[in-house]
Amino acid sequence: MEMFIDGAWRAATSGERLNVIAPATGQVIDTVPHGNASDADLAIRAAERAMAEWKRRPMADRVAIQKTCAQAMRDHAETVGNALHAELGRPLPACIAEITRSADLLDVYAEEGLRLSASMSLGAAPGERTVVTREPVGVVIAITPFNYPITLLMFKLGAALIAGCTVVAKPAEDTPISTLMLAEIFHSAGLPAGVFNVVTGKGREIGTAMIEHPIPRKIAFTGGTAAGKAIAAAATGTMKRVTLELGGQSAAIVCADADLDKATTAIARHGFANSGQFCYRVNRVFVERPVYEEVLRRLAEKAGKLTLQPVGGEGDLGPLVNEKIYSNSALQSDDAREKGARILLGGTRQTGPGFDDGFYFPPTLIADATQDMLIMREETFGPVLGIAPVDSAQEALDLANRSRYGLAGFVFCRDLAKGLTLCEGLEAGSVWLNDIHRSSHYVPFGGMKESGLGREKGRYGVESYLEYKTMYLSYEVPI
Structure with missing residues (x-):
């Protein structure tokens, strides 16, 4: 053309x-x-x-x-x-x-x-x-x-x-x-x-x-x-x-009283849409300890059902657009693995018939992520989620705001007063409470900080x- x-x-x-x-x-x-x-x-x-x-x-x-x-x-x-x-x-x-x-x-x-x-x-x-x-x-x-x-x-x-x-x-x-x-x-x-x-x-x-x-x-x-x-x-x-x-490095907070089925469905859907290639996706998740292992189990179950679409085949997710974008997912997964995280799902490039000619990376869940890991600090722009336990919602809020980015945030909490307080406290241009919808055409979209x-x-x-x-x-x- x-x-x-x-x-x-x-x-x-x-x-x-x-x-x-x-x-x-x-x-x-x-x-x-x-x-x-x-x-x-x-x-x-x-x-x-x-x-x-x-x-x-x-x-x-x-x-x-x-x-x-x-x-x-x-x-x-x-x-x-x-x-x-x-x-x-x-x-x-x-x-x-x-x-x-x-x-x-x-x-x-x-x-x-x-x-x-x-x-x-x-x-x-x-x-x-x-x-x-x-x-x-x-x-x-x-x-x-x-x-x-x-x-x-x-x-x-x-x-x-x-x-x-x-x-x-x-x-x-x-x-x-x-x-x-x-x-x-x-x-x-x-x-x-x-x-x-x-x-x-x-x-x-x-x-x-x-x-x-x-x-x-x-x-x-x-x-x-x-x-x-x-x-x-x-x-x-x-x-x-x-x-x-x-850029964005958007955090989700899952409180102990959250509807876990709704929370994990929304996070899996939003975190891996378009193979993670968008700026306001969920990038990192902070979960209160009483429900941490259950959230991991449900996320692994739901993300594990997402399939990659090979050449000429069917699937939920396509390849990453080029080697540069792919390298972020590979680098952050390797970094987390080397620093002691649990790779619950994915973590390595998908190969085989229909995949070898493209940069395919499967949905990846990194559990026990810590703040020294790239997945919790840098934008991924790929299908990788970092998940960390916290002792309180306040700790989650502090960690979520400990970022140079401020594009989006997500809160899951049945206690409405607590949930609204967390939403108001998040330093982000858009915040979702108890679900993640597409950004509306009628309201402002943009970010704070960098x-x-x-x-x-x-x-x-x-x-x-x-x-x-x-x-x-x-x-x-x-x-």
Whole structure:
């Protein structure tokens, strides 16, 4: 495929290409342009030209177009889902579900656009009024990761478009195809040329060129904390706004009075979804001692039922996307084993027919984990859970907060007062009590501490693409 710039397919100015590899087989499934600073400049200038007209479109028009794009996503969900399945390796039904759920978020953002308003005070004297309104921040650079490439793009694109901004997206090198397909689908659905552009290339090369370019006014990034810090530092050169959704090392607390069946079902489901490749998954679990061994037993039983999907076969979980991501799971499992932890389940790479060509790692449970182990301190981004006993809920809370991350937290406790106190005490942007649902499209999503800056989703996401503007009005009072 080619890059999508100003409503048309375009090769890289250098003519160079990058391979897109299927994680399940290690085979090349397509190539995309290896873009550079020249390609970034072309896309950014196309977005700037398009924004001159797009920001003047009445909100009702932008809403109608966005809803049409959302429906187009649903109409092409199977086609885009198959592309996502090939480039990411996640089982096909989950890939299709990502497309349709992302379309729902576009609709939510469109609805929020209709609720935006300005205000006008009565003024200090006759013939004086003060209007506070909001305008689109400008051209937006959206840099997205591999794990949920469409969902995390829609976090940014849907809010930016409804606010009146135009976007240049840079998808991850591992998963660019689904994003490129979506750009053409949106254009065919009526999104004007240049409003949504997609460039491809290696992160530091083309990403740095986009971040340092003088035209864009905002960077929206989801990815690792180290990269987010570098982006934030670079953005200060031109005072760009930033929204950064970064790493997580999310903790779950299981109290002695918890509904253990519900707790272990939720933790197993959430901790291993997408083979653990998402930022707000359960990464570590603190369990009060009276129920510790029972929680381990139930988690092992439930996680043990999850199956890996071999090439050409069926299963619950796909391969890890590449060797770099796989190495985190292997390293943290080995580190815990060497430091005396019990490996209750998994812990080594899955091999054999249908698995040898991909980086498959089974659901892994590390019991008796201690704070000196990597699994309890660093983001895994893989199907590995660290589990530790604690003597009290307060100890669990202290250990949960002893982290540079603050994206999500989870509490299981029948005592509502105690559970709410723990939720309020967790230093995290989102906290779940007694179950783990998908993050809602209507409420803010983002992290504290080194898990990021700003919020996405709902009206909070739209507002992050708007600037306040104050207008002071004076006029002659006729009577």
